[in-house]
Amino acid sequence: MKKLRIELVKSGIDRPARQKRTLVALGLKKMHRVRIVDASPQMVGMIDSVKHLLSIEEV
Numbered sequence: 001m002k003k004l005r006i007e008l009v010k011s012g013i014d015r016p017a018r019q020k021r022t023l024v025a026l027g028l029k030k031m032h033r034v035r036i037v038d039a040s041p042q043m044v045g046m047i048d049s050v051k052h053l054l055s056i057e058e059v
Helices: 017-025 041-049
Strands: 003-008 034-038 054-058
Touching: 003 041, 017 041, 034 041
Parallel strands: none
Antiparallel strands: 003 034, 003 054
């Protein structure tokens, strides 16, 4: 399965609560933290909803 490297590059401050909860569900609580996740349909959907706050690379 493909892996994605995601990094929080913009703050979740002044964002809707739904986007903040999505960031926490992805494991991104602080700026410039990096997570490597599987590219399952559920994860891709969450990443798409907050992609304007993330840096995304395929690993």
